[in-house]
Amino acid sequence: MRGALDGITVLDLSRILAGPWSTQNLADLGADVIKVERPGAGDDTRSWGPPFVEHADGAGRDAAYFFCANRNKRSLTLDFTQAAGIAVLHKLIKKADVLVENYKVGGLKKYGLDYATLAAINPKLIYCSITGFGQDGPYAERPGYDALIQAMGGLMSITGEPDSVPGGGPQKVGVAVVDILTGLYATNAILAALYHRTRTEQGQYIDIALLDVQVAALANQGGNYLLAGKVPARMGSAHPTIVPYQPFACADGYVMLAIGNDSQFASFCRAAGRAEIASDVKFSNNAARVQNRVALLALLEPVMLMQSIDKWCQLAEQASFPCGPINTIDRVFADPQVQARGMQVSMTSPMYGELDLVGSPIRLSATPVSYRHAPPALGADTEAVLQELGLSLDDLADLRKSGAI
Numbered sequence: 001m002r003g004a005l006d007g008i009t010v011l012d013l014s015r016i017l018a019g020p021w022s023t024q025n026l027a028d029l030g031a032d033v034i035k036v037e038r039p040g041a042g043d044d045t046r047s048w049g050p051p052f053v054e055h056a057d058g059a060g061r062d063a064a065y066f067f068c069a070n071r072n073k074r075s076l077t078l079d080f081t082q083a084a085g086i087a088v089l090h091k092l093i094k095k096a097d098v099l100v101e102n103y104k105v106g107g108l109k110k111y112g113l114d115y116a117t118l119a120a121i122n123p124k125l126i127y128c129s130i131t132g133f134g135q136d137g138p139y140a141e142r143p144g145y146d147a148l149i150q151a152m153g154g155l156m157s158i159t160g161e162p163d164s165v166p167g168g169g170p171q172k173v174g175v176a177v178v179d180i181l182t183g184l185y186a187t188n189a190i191l192a193a194l195y196h197r198t199r200t201e202q203g204q205y206i207d208i209a210l211l212d213v214q215v216a217a218l219a220n221q222g223g224n225y226l227l228a229g230k231v232p233a234r235m236g237s238a239h240p241t242i243v244p245y246q247p248f249a250c251a252d253g254y255v256m257l258a259i260g261n262d263s264q265f266a267s268f269c270r271a272a273g274r275a276e277i278a279s280d281v282k283f284s285n286n287a288a289r290v291q292n293r294v295a296l297l298a299l300l301e302p303v304m305l306m307q308s309i310d311k312w313c314q315l316a317e318q319a320s321f322p323c324g325p326i327n328t329i330d331r332v333f334a335d336p337q338v339q340a341r342g343m344q345v346s347m348t349s350p351m352y353g354e355l356d357l358v359g360s361p362i363r364l365s366a367t368p369v370s371y372r373h374a375p376p377a378l379g380a381d382t383e384a385v386l387q388e389l390g391l392s393l394d395d396l397a398d399l400r401k402s403g404a405i
Contacts, residue, residue: 003030004367008194011036011092012073013101013113015043017146017176018210019130020069021183023100026190027072028360028369034092034385035070035376039077039405042378043070053352055377067357067375069183071347074373074381077405080111084404089113091389093121098190102130105140115205125203126193128186134209144210146176153178153214158221161236170234182213243289243296247326248304255304255312258322262286271319272303349374379405 008031012023020035020043027033037043049063079085090112093099099118101108108114115127129135132144150156150172160171189206197203215222221232221240232240237256239245244265247254259265262278262285269278277283277299282292289296307315309325316323327335333344345359352374360369382405386396399405 001370002367003028003370004364005029005031005194006367008032008097009095010034010098010100011089011096013099013103013108014130015102016045017069017179018182018186019100019102020045021180022128022130022186022190023073024069024071025183025187025360025362026098028362028371029364030367030370031098033073034381035073035075036078036080036089037075037378039079039379039403042075042077045069046378053355055351056353057351062352062378067355070375071357071371072373073376074385075376075379076382076385077379078382079404080113082402082404084399084402086111086113088386088389088391088399088404090118090121092385093118093125095389096122096125097194098126098128100128100130100186100190104143105131105135119203119205123203124197124201126190126197126206127203128190128206128208130182130186130208130210132210134212135207139211146179146210147172149178149210149214153211154218154222155214158232158234160234162234165236168234178210178214178217181217182208182210185213185216238293241290242286243293244300248301250304250312251306251308253309254326255309255323256326257304258324260322264321265289267319268316268321268323271315271321272300274299274303345371347371347374349377351377351380 005026008026010023010026010031010033012019012033012035014020014023023033023035035043043066045065046062048065049061051064052061053064053067054061078088080089101113106114109117115125115129118125118127131140132149133139133142150159151170155178156170156172159173161168163169186206186208189208193204193206224240225231237246242260244257244259247256257268259268265283265286266275266278269275277296281288283289283296304312312323313325325331332338338344341359341361343359343361345357347355347357349355355374357375359371362369383396386399386405391399396405
């Protein structure tokens, strides 16, 4: 079955996570993604271990990090700092639909790989640049990494316990969430540009910045500040405007109680044997519960300690209120719902053998995601890609001799 993006060719000049996350999405949807990597080194994340995945021949290894964002791609090693490498890349540009890069602002212009130069070669090209701070503004020249952007973009100021609590202070999220969100925004922008091209035959330039994405992703916290003028503070895992919506200690660990409306709160109170709490005017609606948060928590905390994790989850299912365990990662992949949804996939690689990878969450009925290629070994597809361009074996030998591939 053909993927939704079957026939689309993407040149992936990006490294680390935000760009590769976007191009992996495109690859999962059927695009032919050619990952351009430095000869002998490759994507930085190939060395970001441990843990590592050993090569089948025992001659090397690549960090597990690399495998989270590079399936369904082909790896081409190419040194585009050399004239021969630039010439090859220009040939690839003529057949490409999309190019994704995350070099510093203006960093590719000296190699003739900027948008203006490449658009002259291929006016239909969609060129997506991903940077820390965008192509303009006073910070444009600065490098940007996820943790830095989580700090500068306000996320760390609302993540973690308050200063008044032991261990309090700003924290970053446990995954590089800004990179991931940036990759998703980049994917959205690329798909929109592809649709625009079907109507106009014109490519375009896309400027995506990690800081912009993080500010946008402040969502209700940012919107609340702009509309009400109050600066949000760290509240641990509690919600600023919904109560109760936080972890609670129970008899054998912790559960997450995520009450989203008054009906759910009444159901929870009945299941807990404390129906009178829901009828108390101080707690009968969410606005009142937010106002009387401290008093409500003082009532709920001892109630939650009376049952086990499994019992609370059982009661939640029976009474239809949201409550679940705080799973470790191993328990996540053992969860029957996660397994039923196919969020762990197995792929076979001639270099790495059998690989268990995290699946895609995208479900399309007519053009489903496919798992065609395991994350590639460095340069595994160099010869195939270049021969598709019409280069001869002698041409390949000359490029190898010069160090261009």
